[in-house]
Amino acid sequence: MIDVYSWPTPNGHKVHIALEELDLDYRVHAINIGKGDQFGEEFLRISPNNKIPAIVDQEGPEGRPFSVFESGAILLYLAEKTGRLLPASGEARYRVMEWLMFQMGGLGPMLGQAHHFRNYAPKHIQYAHDRYTNEAGRLYRVMDRQLAAHAWLAGEEYSVADIAAFPWIRPHRNQGQDLDDYPNLKRWYQAMDAREAVQRGVAVLAEARQQGFDEEAKRLLFGEGQYQRR
Template sequence: MIQVYSDATPNGHKVHIMLEECGLSYKVHHVDIGAGDQFKPEFLAISPNNKIPAIVDPDGPDGQPMPIFESGAILIYLASKTGRFLGNTDREKFVTLQWLMFQMGSIGPMLGQAHHFRVYAPEKIEYAVNRYTNEARRLYGVMDKRLSSNAYLAGSDYTIADIATFPWIRSWQNQGIDWADFPHAKRWFDEINERPAVKRGVAVLADTRKSLTDEKSKEILFGAMQYAKH
């Protein structure tokens, strides 16, 4: 049984959804990032960057336990383990991986900054709000154009690129997005949102979800504790 160390965040949901889509058995260990659980030595031993999610597969490639951190790496690992959602040919795999990297390098970081400056920042800095809201809209435009001629981000098949991207798009309102501007992305979002495995995946740890806007949580996530030596 795969051990999953996670929280109810977009990056956590990526892995929850993938595990549900693949039908793999797993046990979730809640890492309360608002309380600082990510800095505990036992978690840092698995995820040295103090970020969720992380997994430990007791049945690794060599028969030994395999710990993995970074959500994109986890998705690739699970896709390789199960032979699903990565593509069958080399071309399909590389197309999938480039759109996965689009999520990892652009969608996640930029939409995360949009969330921070629009929702979490202690003061509203107009330049930062405009900068990241505009970047969010640009990225939605990239997806919308791609999805105007493809069912999914990597082409005709649902892949880990979609699984990685979808959870970040669930917070479209916090990103200043008007769906009327991105009809193809909206079609894609609605379709994925109705997948049974996706519904199960986003329900994982949902009862632990909190706003993270209280002063203690913000200090842990964005203050001195984040930058202390652990």
């Protein structure tokens, strides 16, 4: 059994989808980031960076409980545990790794900034709005070129790279992007969206999430609440 500490955000959805694709038994523990659950001592013991998601595999290496934080690391752990969604060796393995790192190091952080400055910044900053909207478009074009030549992001096989990227493309309108401008990316997006495991993963905790953030949630997520000593 795997205990999942999460919330229905793009990074949370990555792990939910992977668990569904891999048909693993799991329990979900809601970490309401708008209420400050991510700063609780119990959660910090398994996720010292106070970010969701994190997991505790009750049957980890050598049969002992094992915790993992950071969504990309969790995807790799689950893939290695099951021997699926990540090639065991060779070029194909490194192709998946590089596109997973593309998501972790570029796609997620930059789209997150686009989303923030377009939707949540307390005042409009044109420079930030344009910088991150344009960078979002550039990253979409990178993916569109890759997907012009391949069925999936890292090649011809579905992998954790696809699972990592998809949740960040779902809110494309909030990032100032239109999928009609990226036909190969749109084809991939529709294929991902049609997968039953993806649909189940996205539905995890969906009923718990409210639209928008109140002022206290914004303080915790974007203001001084995020940075106070704990």
